[in-house]
Amino acid sequence: xxxxxxxxxxxxxxxxxxxxxxxxxxxxxxxxxxxxxxxxxxxxxxxxxxxxxxxxxxxxxxxxxxxxxxxxxxxxxxxxxxxxxxxxxxxxxxxxxxxxxxxxxxxxxxxxxxxxxxxxxxxxxxxxxxxxxxxxxxxxxxxxxxxxxxxxxxxxxxxxxxxxxxxxxxxxxxxxxxxxxxxxxxxxxxxxxxxxxxxxxxxxxxxxxxxxxxxxxxxxxxxxxxxxxxxxxxxxxxxxxxxxxxxxxxxxxxxxxxxxxxxxxxxxxxxxxxxxxxxxxxxxxxxxxxxxxxxxxxxxxxxxxxxxxxxxxxxxxxxxxxxxxxxxxxxxxxxxxxxxxxxxxxxxxxxxxxxxxxxxxxxxxxxxxxxxxxxxxxxxxxxxxxxxxxxxxxxxxxxxxxxxxxxxxxxxxxxxxxxxxxxxxxxxxxxxxxxxxxxxxxxxxxxxxxxxxxxxxxxxxxxxxxxxxxxxxxxxxxxxxxxxxxxxxxxxxxxxxxxxxxxxxxxxxxxxxxxxxxxxxxxxxxxxxxxxxxxxxxxxxxxxxxxxxxxxxxxxxxxxxxxxxxxxxxxxxxxxxxxxxxxxxxxxxxxxxxxxxxxxxxxxxx
Numbered sequence: 001x002x003x004x005x006x007x008x009x010x011x012x013x014x015x016x017x018x019x020x021x022x023x024x025x026x027x028x029x030x031x032x033x034x035x036x037x038x039x040x041x042x043x044x045x046x047x048x049x050x051x052x053x054x055x056x057x058x059x060x061x062x063x064x065x066x067x068x069x070x071x072x073x074x075x076x077x078x079x080x081x082x083x084x085x086x087x088x089x090x091x092x093x094x095x096x097x098x099x100x101x102x103x104x105x106x107x108x109x110x111x112x113x114x115x116x117x118x119x120x121x122x123x124x125x126x127x128x129x130x131x132x133x134x135x136x137x138x139x140x141x142x143x144x145x146x147x148x149x150x151x152x153x154x155x156x157x158x159x160x161x162x163x164x165x166x167x168x169x170x171x172x173x174x175x176x177x178x179x180x181x182x183x184x185x186x187x188x189x190x191x192x193x194x195x196x197x198x199x200x201x202x203x204x205x206x207x208x209x210x211x212x213x214x215x216x217x218x219x220x221x222x223x224x225x226x227x228x229x230x231x232x233x234x235x236x237x238x239x240x241x242x243x244x245x246x247x248x249x250x251x252x253x254x255x256x257x258x259x260x261x262x263x264x265x266x267x268x269x270x271x272x273x274x275x276x277x278x279x280x281x282x283x284x285x286x287x288x289x290x291x292x293x294x295x296x297x298x299x300x301x302x303x304x305x306x307x308x309x310x311x312x313x314x315x316x317x318x319x320x321x322x323x324x325x326x327x328x329x330x331x332x333x334x335x336x337x338x339x340x341x342x343x344x345x346x347x348x349x350x351x352x353x354x355x356x357x358x359x360x361x362x363x364x365x366x367x368x369x370x371x372x373x374x375x376x377x378x379x380x381x382x383x384x385x386x387x388x389x390x391x392x393x394x395x396x397x398x399x400x401x402x403x404x405x406x407x408x409x410x411x412x413x414x415x416x417x418x419x420x421x422x423x424x425x426x427x428x429x430x431x432x433x434x435x436x437x438x439x440x441x442x443x444x445x446x447x448x449x450x451x452x453x454x455x456x457x458x459x460x461x462x463x464x465x466x467x468x469x470x471x472x473x474x475x476x477x478x479x480x481x482x483x484x485x486x487x488x489x490x491x492x493x494x495x496x497x498x499x500x501x502x503x504x505x506x507x508x509x510x511x512x513x514x515x516x517x518x519x520x521x522x523x524x525x526x527x528x529x530x531x532x533x534x535x536x537x538x539x540x541x542x543x544x545x546x547x548x549x550x551x552x553x554x555x556x557x558x559x560x561x562x563x564x565x566x567x568x569x570x571x572x573x574x575x576x577x578x579x580x581x582x583x584x585x586x587x588x589x590x591x592x593x594x595x596x597x598x599x600x601x602x603x604x605x606x
Contacts, residue, residue: 048210087153113220196369251523263501290453305548314475321535344375359397
């Protein structure tokens with residue numbers, strides 16, 4: 001058994017070494033247009049190692065299976081042939097991946113993924129971009145690398161002596177399987193192994209260098225096939241006609257809400273904080289009393305609707321003003337999400353310092369890669385806290401601790417600054433330190449409200465309050481006591497602007513969406529926002545058709561002055577008809593979804 005274990009360990013280590021060599025080669029070859037320091041190589045290797053280790057476990061799965069079977073069937077000659085053939089195949093695959101990744105990066109500017117397969121349908125057009133010498137040189141590189149990798153695998157000694165204690169050895173193998181699965185998964189945390197976990201720098205070349213191209217390619221296969229479905233509800237002419245007057249990307253004489261066009265800004269995404277927990281929308285004065293009072297002190301958007309039903313989707317809708325999809329998360333497709341506009345990116349161009357705060361695992365759903373790629377310079381998350389603080393809730397650092405961090409950041413940041421912050425405690429399993437209400441769900445939102453009240457009261461006492469704009473809004477709504485996705489109140493969520501930077505308290509009655517925040521905020525700052533193609537400045541004179549769209553698991557909800565309607569994509573019919581013209585309302589929703597899918601597919605291909 002010892003000989004088998006040694007073979008697996010050496011095979012695993014050689015695979016990891018191959019991945020590391022590929023990273024160094026990638027950096028050196030592409031370093032002409034992307035200068036880097038020697039220390040950057042070390043950092044890239046270090047940050048990318050977790051992804052390399054997980055990917056290597058995938059690769060040795062066949063070797064592990066052969067070793068397990070050989071316990072009962074120790075035919076050394078047979079298994080040597082099988083493993084040599086397998087190592088030859090993966091060596092060729094590695095060589096292809098590394099050469100393609102290194103070569104295509106200069107053209108694409110992003111890591112190897114399954115999108116390269118589409119070019120195999122038109123090889124002539126693909127070859128037209130490069131010379132014959134270019135192709136021959138890379139073919140030679142593939143052959144040499146495949147030979148080098150294969151030699152490394154074949155030189156690992158393989159001995160399969162008879163095993164005396166077969167049952168015990170088999171049990172050891174069975175007990176090892178969960179460990180391998182955990183390693184492939186990337187641990188026992190909420191987030192699984194993903195590309196975003198290796199992102200660490202504002203220099204995207206360094207982030208891309210840290211990404212394992214084999215993992216990037218394999219992870220994108222399913223996404224390419226399924227994550228962006230073709231929504232073809234109507235002919236192109238009708239889609240264009242319906243979309244004509246839905247989105248305007250300019251601000252025309254916007255109603256001014258702020259005293260200054262360059263306030264310091266904090267955007268707080270309140271986990272799952274549906275309007276049903278507030279007095280104005282849900283009729284409950286006891287759950288969030290501090291928030292209810294603050295709506296009278298700030299600019300309260302009374303008819304604000306969430307675009308989606310998950311944090312990763314709602315976060316992207318908020319910062320990038322980009323639509324959500326029923327079963328697709330754009331944040332989980334880094335080759336697309338990194339190309340989106342963002343409030344952070346726009347403000348960085350105006351000299352703002354940008355920071356994001358989150359008490360949980362910022363690698364979850366590729367959140368790290370999205371935030372870094374779209375303009376956040378500094379990330380402060382769970383690992384920046386003590387081990388004791390990290391364990392204060394199931395999801396990470398509880399909200400009162402991170403709100404205290406936010407308070408400190410507000411006092412310490414250099415002007416001008418933007419801070420993004422996502423809360424997390426108002427989420428299952430509702431493990432909060434206070435117990436004011438008997439219902440665990442309501443009690444969690446009451447705790448969130450207490451955190452909000454304490455933070456606002458503290459900041460009011462500081463000089464920073466005078467030119468501060470604080471925007472509070474949920475990442476999505478919440479299903480509770482019969483208020484599900486088909487209920488109009490489900491996605492009716494509160495948005496509130498506070499701080500010394502606002503002119504005076506107001507109540508905004510325009511129907512609007514989460515995706516409208518970028519255009520509305522930038523419009524108030526006197527900044528253009530044409531790149532936010534699905535975001536509207538609701539304070540602009542061009543905002544003539546107030547409506548809100550929401551997508552969930554496999555449905556669309558629409559709200560406008562005619563009422564509310566829900567369309568189920570599985571049933572292919574309207575399931576809630578509370579509009580005077582539900583057919584037209586849903587038709588517009590379908591046109592938006594079809595347009596968004598087309599836009600996402602074309603993103604990065606121009």
